[in-house]
Amino acid sequence: MNIHPWIQLFIDQIKLTTPWEWAAVILGVTEVVLAKMNKIWLYPVGIAGILISMSVLIGAHLYAETALNVYYLVMSIYGWYYWIKKKHEPPVKISWSTRKEWVTTILIVLVGWAALYGFNFLPQLIHVKYTPSNVPLWDAWVAATAWAGMWLLAKRKIENWVLLNISNLFAIPLLFYKGLAMFAVLTLILFIVAIFGFLQWIRIWRADQLKPAEQQV
Template sequence: MDWQWIIEGFVAGLQQMTWLEGVAVFFGVASVYFSMRENIWVYPTGIISTLIYVWICLEVKLYADMGINAYYFSMSIFGWYVWTHPKEGKEVLPVTWLKWKGWLFSILLLLASYGVLYSVLSNFTDSDVPYWDSFTTSSAFVGMYLMAKKKVENWIAWIITDLVSVPLYFYKGLILTSFQFLFFTVLAIIGLIAWIRSAKHYAGEA
């Protein structure tokens, strides 16, 4: 691993960073941390970050990612409600695994959203990265939905999204945001491990 390149890229990102991107990164990292901890603060911090990124993505012509951040905002409100209104007899919404129907729905959601987004971006916008912008957005659609439902597999979707987002944002000149997604990848792996343990714990209580 070329650590010199990584350090130079990070320094360049700090130099190019606007105060608005810095605020968005801070609250984005905080949101992922709270998600790992199954803490309800995942949603208010996430709402702040996503609203800022709607504007940032519009400025750099990442239109699908602009749309996904608007989707994050609405799903954060939905997830906030679901997490704070568990089923009767339950103190909290438990972490669980997807059943086969859930997997089928998630795959169909991924494919359908990718097809629609790519068609829109390639035909109606000046996006120069329609393939990748559509892919990260559609995989994030799935991740956000599964997180709101407290499914372990949400972390798999986030790991895929984050890994592809690293070079995408670097290419767009948002260096610090690119490093944020690299950091998110590490956090998502930790989150996956934590939620697997949590799912086993909740299954043992059932």
């Protein structure tokens, strides 16, 4: 039976997936499910998945992606602590980004891209054992756009889903190219989730816009 070369390549990569990669993907999916259920266990599960992912990404020489996961780790620890403290404050309303916020977003992408590109070569500069990445620009772009998306997410801006999916869109082929097929599948799942998140946030924003008019009636 003839199989398309890309499909065969994917099957071959699945067969080569290590137990650590499977563990990271399973923990990643579990984290998303727990987050949807609004369960605090999403944080310890997510932290375990991040630590395993960092080890796998370093092995694949994706240093900017590793740096991105350091950020995820810090935010997960903070989020876990925040939930335990039970600080219930009125959430910031969902809104569209202003022109000033768009300028900040673009600066985060450009400065982050340049900084993370340089980060790929940091081990070489400090003379430690180092295997250079063969995709430093691509790797840095994926991480920089994710940083910008997470900044917009923290401010509850609708466009966060756009930036996160730009990152996901480039991450999928990058991870596949690096032989991390299951990581690519997980990112594809996140890409789909982000599309629904974008549409859901628009619906919430529209509902909020109607509330003042309804209250006046």
